Amino acid sequence: MPSSSSSTPSALTCTGLSFAWPDGTSVLDDLDLTVPSGRTGLVGRNGSGKSTLLRLLTGELAPSAGSVHAVGEIGRLPQDAVLDTALRVDEALGIAATRAALHAVERGEAAEEHFTAVGDDWDVEERAHAALGQLGLGHLGLDRTVGEMSGGECVLLRLAALLLARPAALLLDEPTNNLDLEARHRLYAAVDSWPGTLVVVSHDRELLERVDRIAELRDGEVVWYGGPYSVYEEIVAATQEAAERTVRAAEADVRRQRRELAEAQQKLSKRKRYGQKSYDNNVVPRIVAQERKRAAQVSAGKHRTLQAQRLTEARERLGEAVEAVRDDDAIRIELPHTAVPPGREVLLLRDLTLRHGVRLEGETAVRGPERVALVGRNGAGKSTLLRTIAGELEPVAGQVAVRVPLRFLPQRLDVLDDEATVTENVARFAPEATPNRIRARLARFLFRGAKADRRAGTLSGGERFRAALAALLLAEPAPQLLLLDEPTNNLDLASVRSLTAALEAYEGALVVASHDEPFLASIGITRRLTLNPPARNSG
Structure with missing residues (x-):
């Protein structure tokens, strides 16, 4: 079942997080979020703020209000991983300075700044080649430029850089975009073996089947679902079906309350006409008729108030039920009518x-x-x-x-x-x-x-x-x-x-x-x- 939080230890925490674009468009408003360790799939409708949230977590965007707390470094693979075509592979991997210092030391240059630049990273080239090979980029030499690489290869190179940096939390934004089947499987393997906190925004169902939990960003709030995407779908479908049943029952209740109110008003009108007739024809003494008329008016007023209250309550229940039903809009695409003859x-x-x-x-x-x-x-x-x-x-x-x-x-x-x-x-x-x-x-x-x-x-x-x-x-x-x-x-x-x-x-x-x-x-x-x-x- 969905829940508003998770009991797993936290790696990322947001408190009162709000963000709006310079033109005033609000994206997030007073969001509280605790991201546990392990693999989390972040889903939501287009425009719900998923990518913006990832950029806020890494500090690339400054919140309008609230704060973000992270345990350790955060790495993010952006949705459109574009690299400068003039970069060398080692520069894209973020190891150019370390590698240059390492080569200087190997040439016998014993300057202190070279040892400082290398630090403990003497195996940086071996780790770089291993990361590239893990992602199917073993054919890339570290001195190559990235100008001739495809969009998918750029994505994998950016991911290789993150694997080398070993951040405590890794955020992936639509990472399988532009990847062929073999490259996707390599990325899946990297996700499966990631030891720390991972948050992935994706519409790739196979990738979302590899996560430990789903977090749905909807209407500015996050709801958690244990298990992979298929479990989330089952829960949402069952919840939606139950909500729709509740709406149907609430609609029937409103119709019943309307009918009972109308019937009660008809009965009271009939009783009033009978009492007036008795009064006019002196069927009973006038003082008795007046007392009966007064009592009937009091009773009628109480009955009308009760029936109106029941109708109001039924309408409120209907409103609450309708709000629980998802109304996820989808685009309506109508391509122009442009028939082309078969032989043309x-x-x-x-x-x-x-x-x-x-x-x-x-x-x-x-x-x-x-x-x-x-x-x-x-x-x-x-x-x-x-x-x-x-x-x-x-x-x-x-x-x-x-x-x-x-x-x-x-x-x-x-x-x-x-x-x-x-x-x-x-x-x-x-x-x-x-x-x-x-x-x-x-x-x-x-x-x-x-x-x-x-x-x-x-x-x-x-x-x-x-x-x-x-x-x-x-x-x-x-x-x-x-x-x-x-x-x-x-x-x-x-x-x-x-x-x-x-x-x-x-x-x-x-x-x-x-x-x-x-x-x-x-x-x-x-x-x-x-x-x-x-x-x-x-x-």
């Missing part, structure tokens, strides 16, 4: 060579409403190919011919201007659309009222996806070819179902890069295009 060529790739050495030999054509999945290991060039098709990158050699209007939703969602509001971002893509039409479209993506006026830079990962998708789908002309790069990365499960339903109904062509196999199966992929990473030198 929408895309042609010929003898293509992409940046970083990825090659597609011969001709690859997409015709009609085909649904093509781009698959392959991290670093195989899937995002690079999509960006090349979209015209953001020039091919090194070969031809890309796009025959129809297209829209591209990139993995990093960098189509939005962080300084502009959600409404302003959408208006950039659809200058002919009226403000009312823009706001009506945004409401379908759960940006209603003041939420549509938030700056894009304050949005969570899931909110940012919704805003980017709304902007692209409102743009003119309507796309007959959609390019999607890991579209389920930042979506909660309800929103993934909505996106799936919309893509199932879409009648244009679709090219999607995704490691989410259940998602690919659900949208009716007709063909797979497998990309292989170019040969690497270990450096």
